[in-house]
Amino acid sequence: MSDVAFEPGFSRSEALRRATQALKQAGHTEARGDARFLCLHLLGLTPTDLALRGDAPIGPAGADALTQALTRRLRGEPVARILGEWEFRGLTFALSAGTLVPRPDTETLVDSALRLGTVPSPTILDLGTGSGCILIALLGEWPGARGLGVDLSEDALSTARTNAARNGVGDRAAFLRGDWCEAVRGPFDLIVSNPPYIASGVIPTLSEEVRRYDPAAALDGGPDGLDAYRAIVDGLAARPGLLAADGALLLEIGYDQAEAVAGLGRDAGFRVAGIDRDLTGHARVVTLRPPFDVTSVGNKVVR
Template sequence: MAVALEPSLSRAEARLRIAAALERAGIAEARGDARFLLLQLLGLTQTDLALRGNEPIGPAGAEALADALRQRLTGVPVARILGEWEFRGLTFALSPETLVPRPDTETLVETALHLVRNPAPRILDLGTGSGCILVALLDVLPGARGIGLDRSADALSTARGNAIRNGVGNRSAFVQGDWCAAVGGPFDLIVSNPPYIASGVIPTLVEEVREHDPIAALDGGQDGLDAYRAIIRAVTERPALLAAGGALAFEIGYDQAEPVSDLGRQVGLTVEAITRDLAGHPRVVTLRPSFGVTPTDNKVVQ
């Protein structure tokens, strides 16, 4: 699709022209996307745009914005165009093998932070992807060390770079493997945002997700629970993975609180809490070994 933006266009005019093109294409967040692309690609702040919106975008800016607009018009998400995304105030590079960090996952990070009892916890992040969960936890917990595990070498390389970029490279390691198989223990905290979408649902996802997110990071098998089964089985078969008083926290789909809780109960784990996200949906299930746990089974945290 041919798109031209003249270098003489002002920043404000470019924003309006990009927004208009996106609106004509039926893109829901056209104005927000246009503003965000302009700010990010030209290295501007909101104040820059407000006070110096009449300055020209210039040749380099015109080329970068035209290329971004072409991609957005073909359905490429803004995060994929930029190649990076912000999560909890930190910036994470993306790759074709990593998911874009989403606000829902902030609920997992917040929940995990409240689970830590050890001032120098060891953390295991299963299916680390971009590393956003582990890096965000290490950023807040200066005494913590952690391991991010993933099947994808590409994802691990991206995660390792993100850890270094965000100042926690010396407290993190990234290991290739299938769930818990490649690591020992004990860990004070095991976190995971595993693939949890049922295979039959994948074709019905919105195009931006279906065509641009790695399917391996989405597809949780026939019922969406394959990864949870594998992780819970590993934790129960290898009790040394969890330290005394340790916890396991899963991000879940909006309708998976009871199925995932049941998987834990079936092997003797206690469901310490089910935490809701900002939209009010169950988003995190916290499990602990049954010994030494305050009986709060089925507690729902608002």
């Protein structure tokens, strides 16, 4: 694809201009932003480098990296997948085939948890941890906290361990392969989850970037999109010692699932403590608390 080839003698500014132009011509609505992300990351630049030293040549390695990356982007691969990492709440997270790209919507879940207030050294359970971004972000905000991330994907667990270490919380985070809460014992002060919540029939209508590059297991929530929520709330209700008596379960939801998920929680014996909205105004997080008698004698985290 000669029209996206970069030459070592191109300046940084020229490389950015050409990348932006190629993406615009291909119909990418975020052409400028995508091109800027690729240039900054692949050339190892800061925004200041690009602004003040834009006339510096990109060199052979930079030309090769940009040519390959832009070719992949023009074929539909998301920028985050090309870079192999993405930012979430100011932290950088490695990605893999078994993990979703952390999205701004999920920051609402972290914000909701932080607003709750909790015991001085809370224990956290993250169900379907993926890249570990939720758990790791919370551990970063609560220096005394400890957490356990659970996922069925060994690939995701390996990536989450890497992310915990690179973000300085590896000594306070453990990761375990399991099916939702079946593999663990409590009590936990906080249980969080961003489970798959897209109805199976909707999957084929998603954007190509999501269909082709996000793991299907992290997207498909069953016929009505609620299978994972049923498994989580029913599993916790059947084993009340998993959630501390004054603890909370926070669930990220699809924009139209608030009432359905709240209803599942009520049916399982939880009290609906709140529904928080994301920056676009959509309901995004359902908070459930246990009204039932919680006993925790003999419980411990299984690592």
